[in-house]
Amino acid sequence: MNIKQAAFLVAFTVTVLMTVGTLSVNAHHAFTAEFDGTKPVQLSGVVTRMDWVNPHSWIYIDVPQADGSVVKWEIEAGAPNAMFRRGWNKNSIPVGTEIVVEGYRAKNGKNIANGRNVTFPDGRKMFVGSSGTGAPVDGADPTER
Amino acid sequence: MKNFLLRPLILTPIIVGVVLVLSGLSLLSGQENEIYKPELLPDGQPNIQGIYISPAYLSLERWTDEEREEWGEKMIAVRGPNPGAYGTEWTEGNLREGSGRGEGYAVVDPPNGRVPWQPWALAKKTYIRDNPYDRKSFIDSRVRCLPAGTPRGTFSSSYNGWQVLQTPGHVIILYEHNHLYRVIPIDGSPHPGKDIQLWMGDSRGRWEGNTLVVDVKNLTDKTWVIGELGGEGMSAGSFHSPALHVVERFTIVDADTIDYEATIEDPNVFTQPWKIAFRVWQRAPPEYVLFEYACHEGNRSMDLTPLVSNTP
Numbered sequence: 054m055n056i057k058q059a060a061f062l063v064a065f066t067v068t069v070l071m072t073v074g075t076l077s078v079n080a081h082h083a084f085t086a087e088f089d090g091t092k093p094v095q096l097s098g099v100v101t102r103m104d105w106v107n108p109h110s111w112i113y114i115d116v117p118q119a120d121g122s123v124v125k126w127e128i129e130a131g132a133p134n135a136m137f138r139r140g141w142n143k144n145s146i147p148v149g150t151e152i153v154v155e156g157y158r159a160k161n162g163k164n165i166a167n168g169r170n171v172t173f174p175d176g177r178k179m180f181v182g183s184s185g186t187g188a189p190v191d192g193a194d195p196t197e198r
Numbered sequence: 199m200k201n202f203l204l205r206p207l208i209l210t211p212i213i214v215g216v217v218l219v220l221s222g223l224s225l226l227s228g229q230e231n232e233i234y235k236p237e238l239l240p241d242g243q244p245n246i247q248g249i250y251i252s253p254a255y256l257s258l259e260r261w262t263d264e265e266r267e268e269w270g271e272k273m274i275a276v277r278g279p280n281p282g283a284y285g286t287e288w289t290e291g292n293l294r295e296g297s298g299r300g301e302g303y304a305v306v307d308p309p310n311g312r313v314p315w316q317p318w319a320l321a322k323k324t325y326i327r328d329n330p331y332d333r334k335s336f337i338d339s340r341v342r343c344l345p346a347g348t349p350r351g352t353f354s355s356s357y358n359g360w361q362v363l364q365t366p367g368h369v370i371i372l373y374e375h376n377h378l379y380r381v382i383p384i385d386g387s388p389h390p391g392k393d394i395q396l397w398m399g400d401s402r403g404r405w406e407g408n409t410l411v412v413d414v415k416n417l418t419d420k421t422w423v424i425g426e427l428g429g430e431g432m433s434a435g436s437f438h439s440p441a442l443h444v445v446e447r448f449t450i451v452d453a454d455t456i457d458y459e460a461t462i463e464d465p466n467v468f469t470q471p472w473k474i475a476f477r478v479w480q481r482a483p484p485e486y487v488l489f490e491y492a493c494h495e496g497n498r499s500m501d502l503t504p505l506v507s508n509t510p
Contacts, residue, residue, distance in 0.1 A: 083430035085273075085277050085279075086330075086504075104495075106490070107489060108497050160502065
């Protein structure tokens, strides 16, 4: 077994343990009641504001369009203490940061989405886990319970 | 010959004595290992002050695979499939598992791991669970930013903590979730009259060694006894009547850990008293603070959830 294989085995084992052992579907609300899992969105925009509030943080972005206009989107994120536990803090996402948000659009068709991942200009990708908190572990946060 | 007969008579008391002393010693040392001696406050209460978070998550009830399958199909019909928006963990199959998949189940008595509903109450509970978006009142009070009730406010959460404070004659629990709190007198005073109904109930406590026993009455019928925190799940809709009576036992395991047990009775909806038990609290990291929880500020659930009717 080479180092790569060993590393994969360790990562795989950790993932399995996290998934089987302490995973919790533990959310403030049910994702599918409000958001459409069949309508994934990927939004490249500039952060205009972030509200660190319970039960969900919200990230506000301006998404530039091809015609030069800007469309405003509101991204639901995790509870502040869920975000803190995965390494987010108030300096993580300053106003003006260009980010890419992957998430799912609200069922009501408005420019509101449930965020899953945020990718920063340097390539870092962080789980923004909105509906669930510790629950939807996707490997972005190795310390997630 | 004489020696042979006498030997047991002499040896037996010695052996019995040695065995007794040894077993006594092991018992004592065992007790020292098993029973943690907490610091005592000036009024004699064991000191459990501090901030805690949930150490583990459990499934609530013991469902069969067939029941999970059936419920999952119903939910797809109600609100569309859940394609696993967050990856493989956030799928129908896992939602069906309840609030997590630690070892064991929160419902420990009756031994089948199921809430002992009266038939009419089971029918009502199942209807609410399977039609959660029919009307506002069917939606979990937690999702609506209303109090969680007791014991449900003390269920494991990966995004909220609790702070315990003690004053002479009181234990105070501050809930990060929704700024809830319970002020628990431990002075032997009685509950108010039964016409008083409170979202978190009226709590009266006493210490039994390392265990804080809290008797809870005077609850409304607006909360769920148990139920997954997201409002969807197989134990969702677990309503109760104002006759709900909960006896909680918070037991100090060690300096950082509290176990929880609650005996639940409500003769209007259950056929017998039943019990939940789990490891409820683990001391939070030193940097952890309870975050402000102005619940409606960041909660758009009710705007974003299409309801079937406008019935409250």
